[in-house]
Amino acid sequence: MAELNDDEKYIDEWVRTMLDIWRERIERLRIMDTGTLHQSLTETVTGSAELRLIDFKFVRYGIYQALGVGNGYSKDNGGDLEFLDPEYRKAHNLGKPRTRRDWIYRKLAASRFNMAEDLARITGQKAMSVICTALDDLRSAAD
Numbered sequence: 290m291a292e293l294n295d296d297e298k299y300i301d302e303w304v305r306t307m308l309d310i311w312r313e314r315i316e317r318l319r320i321m322d323t324g325t326l327h328q329s330l331t332e333t334v335t336g337s338a339e340l341r342l343i344d345f346k347f348v349r350y351g352i353y354q355a356l357g358v359g360n361g362y363s364k365d366n367g368g369d370l371e372f373l374d375p376e377y378r379k380a381h382n383l384g385k386p387r388t389r390r391d392w393i394y395r396k397l398a399a400s401r402f403n404m405a406e407d408l409a410r411i412t413g414q415k416a417m418s419v420i421c422t423a424l425d426d427l428r429s430a431a432d
Contacts, residue, residue, distance in 0.1 A: 296411045300341055303404050304332050307345070307397070314392040318354075326351045357389030 308330050315327050329348040336342045371377055373386050 296408055297338070297341075299407065299411065300334060300343070300404075303400070304334055304343055304345075307400060308332060310396055310400075311392055314396065318390040318392055320351075320354050320390055320392060326354065351393065353387075355389065355391050355393050357387050 311330055312327055315321065320326055326348055329346070329351070331346045333344045333346075334341060335344070372381070372383060378384065378386065
């Protein structure tokens with residue numbers, strides 16, 4: 290990671306690192322039939338020094354893989370997913386049901402927590418530097 294003295298550099302490095310981690314997890318979890326998800330990962334960092342917005346984008350298919358849902362799953366099914374029944378699947382030649390392959394959520398949550406701690410430390414160090422400089426200036430003026 291970037292040195293912890295420049296929050297803008299830190300955020301840019303964090304974003305690049307997250308994309309690298311996600312691409313690696315996609316490869317490790319073998320979510321690579323077409324490579325579309327892997328290639329679709331992009332980011333945009335906007336805002337000012339006081340407020341930065343990080344926007345990650347990827348194809349919707351990535352969410353279905355991470356949550357283990359997709360074809361046949363609907364929001365209003367009342368919890369009755371007949372197609373998950375092993376006998377139903379066998380009778381209709383459906384093979385194994387989709388399983389969750391979380392390439393994003395767990396790592397994102399942990400990394401956001403770590404980033405918040407690091408940025409708090411960076412901000413604290415900057416504030417301490419400003420205060421120390423102001424005190425030094427006061428001492429110099431008093432001499």
